[in-house]
Amino acid sequence: xxxxLELLDRVQRVPHGNSLPEIMHRIAQxxxxxxxxxxxxxxxLLLLLLSADVLAAFKQKREQGRKNLETLLPMNQSWSYDE
Amino acid sequence: MTLEELYHKFHVQVYNLxxxxxxxxxxxxxITQDVFVKAHAKLSTFRGEADAGTWIYRITINTSLDYLRxxxxxxxxxxxxxxSIQGKGKDPEPATFLHPGITMEHKEALSALFQAINKLPExxxxxxxxxxxxxxxxxxxxxxxxxSTKALESLFQRAKTQLKSILDQSKENE
Numbered sequence: 001x002x003x004x005l006e007l008l009d010r011v012q013r014v015p016h017g018n019s020l021p022e023i024m025h026r027i028a029q030x031x032x033x034x035x036x037x038x039x040x041x042x043x044x045l046l047l048l049l050l051s052a053d054v055l056a057a058f059k060q061k062r063e064q065g066r067k068n069l070e071t072l073l074p075m076n077q078s079w080s081y082d083e
Numbered sequence: 084m085t086l087e088e089l090y091h092k093f094h095v096q097v098y099n100l101x102x103x104x105x106x107x108x109x110x111x112x113x114i115t116q117d118v119f120v121k122a123h124a125k126l127s128t129f130r131g132e133a134d135a136g137t138w139i140y141r142i143t144i145n146t147s148l149d150y151l152r153x154x155x156x157x158x159x160x161x162x163x164x165x166x167s168i169q170g171k172g173k174d175p176e177p178a179t180f181l182h183p184g185i186t187m188e189h190k191e192a193l194s195a196l197f198q199a200i201n202k203l204p205e206x207x208x209x210x211x212x213x214x215x216x217x218x219x220x221x222x223x224x225x226x227x228x229x230x231s232t233k234a235l236e237s238l239f240q241r242a243k244t245q246l247k248s249i250l251d252q253s254k255e256n257e
Contacts, residue, residue: 001243001246001247001250004192004196004250005215007185007189007193007196008193008196008211008216009215010185010186010189011184011185012185014098014102014108014183014184015095016094016095016099016115018094019094019112019115019116020087020090020094022116023116023119023120023123026116026120027086027120027123030120030124
């Protein structure tokens, strides 16, 4: 096993060309894009506003329904399906 | 330290370390660029508590492992599709890697060794790559991997044992 591992010691470093211009280009491109967390925050806010609207509409509808029922049926009067 | 200084000091090490993990020159280049883009984003938070070498090695290891995980899950999905069409199939061995940094006579033996290294658990693989391929000292690797030197030595022993068993098994299968 040790002789096989010795083979790893013989591996030479491979030269690497200059990719700094590509890196700088990628960094510049990244700077122009809106960061993901801003997009996520905006989407969450929109969702919250929409769900608040839907909830308010639902509550209003339910209240309206309750009022309609009260006008049809006085609160002190009980009833059942059997009657 | 500016990004340019960091790049000129470490780009060869970063490229070679990534190459040892992903075993593909173009992918290693992609990872090298990713590492310095990430380093640029985090440069303001780097307070120099760890030295720059340790810091950049950590980013390289994490980026390489993330890349390998993504590649593995992508390949699994592809092979699942093939299996569902053909009704049979097996995840293939990774393509043979002929390391450009070794003489021709040792390329074949090294290729088998790299295939075995690929099958090691991540931490064992990192210990082996950093100690044997990068030639870093035990203290440096322990710092990079956030381990005590004793824990690192034991991890390296386990890596060697596991590597031996993988190589023996592949010899039996031949």
